Amino acid sequence: MLETEFCGLKLKNPTVLASGILGTNAALLKRVVREGAGAVTMKSIGPREKLGHPNPTVIEWEHGLINAVGLPSPGYQNIESEFAELKNCSAPIIASIYGASVEEFETVAEAVAEYKPAIIEINISCPNTKKEGQIFGMSPEMATDVVSAVVAKTGKIPVMPKLTPQAPKIADIAVACEKAGANAICAVNTLGPGMLIDIEARKPILANKFGGVSGPAIKPIAVRCVYQIYRAVSIPILGMGGINSGKDAVEMMMAGASAVGIGTATHYRGIEAFKLIADEIKQWMKEHEVKSVKDLVGAAHD
Numbered sequence: 001m002l003e004t005e006f007c008g009l010k011l012k013n014p015t016v017l018a019s020g021i022l023g024t025n026a027a028l029l030k031r032v033v034r035e036g037a038g039a040v041t042m043k044s045i046g047p048r049e050k051l052g053h054p055n056p057t058v059i060e061w062e063h064g065l066i067n068a069v070g071l072p073s074p075g076y077q078n079i080e081s082e083f084a085e086l087k088n089c090s091a092p093i094i095a096s097i098y099g100a101s102v103e104e105f106e107t108v109a110e111a112v113a114e115y116k117p118a119i120i121e122i123n124i125s126c127p128n129t130k131k132e133g134q135i136f137g138m139s140p141e142m143a144t145d146v147v148s149a150v151v152a153k154t155g156k157i158p159v160m161p162k163l164t165p166q167a168p169k170i171a172d173i174a175v176a177c178e179k180a181g182a183n184a185i186c187a188v189n190t191l192g193p194g195m196l197i198d199i200e201a202r203k204p205i206l207a208n209k210f211g212g213v214s215g216p217a218i219k220p221i222a223v224r225c226v227y228q229i230y231r232a233v234s235i236p237i238l239g240m241g242g243i244n245s246g247k248d249a250v251e252m253m254m255a256g257a258s259a260v261g262i263g264t265a266t267h268y269r270g271i272e273a274f275k276l277i278a279d280e281i282k283q284w285m286k287e288h289e290v291k292s293v294k295d296l297v298g299a300a301h302d
């Protein structure tokens with residue numbers, strides 16, 4: 001009932017671990033698979049070893065999390081052992097990559113493709129240092145440049161750009177990515193920049209002052225983004241942003257997602273979130289006599 005297919009991959013259920021959360025090493029990724037995830041995404045891999053921002057980097061507030069981890073990464077040069085450990089993992093592994101220029105994306109993509117992950121996710125929510133720090137995913141032209149450069153380096157491995165909800169016309173970015181050769185779209189990354197202030201200390205709480213907002217606060221925005229993307233492209237969508245329950249997942253699939261990313265929910269529901277959410281989707285389907293998750297995908301569209 002929950003088995004589905006995403007971008008040519010068989011998933012035992014539509015839940016996928018989102019990048020950067022619990023996915024920081026191979027042992028944890030395998031644990032997430034044992035806890036029921038249909039597929040898992042690794043932490044974004046960058047062009048060099050990087051520590052990330054100083055603490056505090058992740059703060060919980062009433063409606064979600066705000067984070068400025070600063071993309072800490074071992075760098076593509078130091079990932080061999082992690083991929084070796086993941087070799088016999090029973091669920092598909094999605095590798096996530098980032099760079100600060102098209103050339104950096106190319107270099108990282110070529111190196112990561114050697115390890116043959118099931119999908120390469122391209123995190124285009126990061127700044128292009130060659131274009132005054134503009135976010136790649138804010139412009140169809142920059143998104144096209146990155147996606148076509150990565151596609152040229154990755155052979156048969158499907159490529160999935162991850163879009164930012166900040167894009168004024170997110171469907172245009174998705175269309176540009178599809179035309180550039182993307183095989184799927186991941187939507188969305190965190191929304192930001194956001195800020196929280198400790199009023200007693202009269203100071204911003206995050207060491208970086210600003211960060212990306214995730215969790216329930218961004219769900220309506222994420223659902224709208226997926227809805228608009230679904231109308232504009234014919235490639236599958238991995239929908240994420242604030243999914244905390246089976247009903248949230250059903251909603252995201254009705255907007256057009258073929259599979260759903262789970263990130264901040266692991267903070268509220270623990271590592272069991274995948275099994276719990278999958279069971280809740282199943283329960284909802286039984287109650288509504290829906291036989292296959294595929295029947296939910298795009299069901300909210302006219």
Ligand SMILES: Cc1cc2nc3c(=O)[nH]c(=O)nc-3n(C[C@H](O)[C@H](O)[C@H](O)COP(=O)(O)O)c2cc1C
Nearest residue numbers: 018019020044067123188189214215241242263264
């Ligand atoms: C602590 C933290 C770290 C993250 N790191 C990454 C990352 O390395 N790469 C990436 O593409 N997205 C990263 N994200 C974004 C998530 O993968 C996801 O897109 C976002 O949090 C929305 O989903 P959620 O509301 O279910 O968490 C991170 C999010 C959080 C909260």
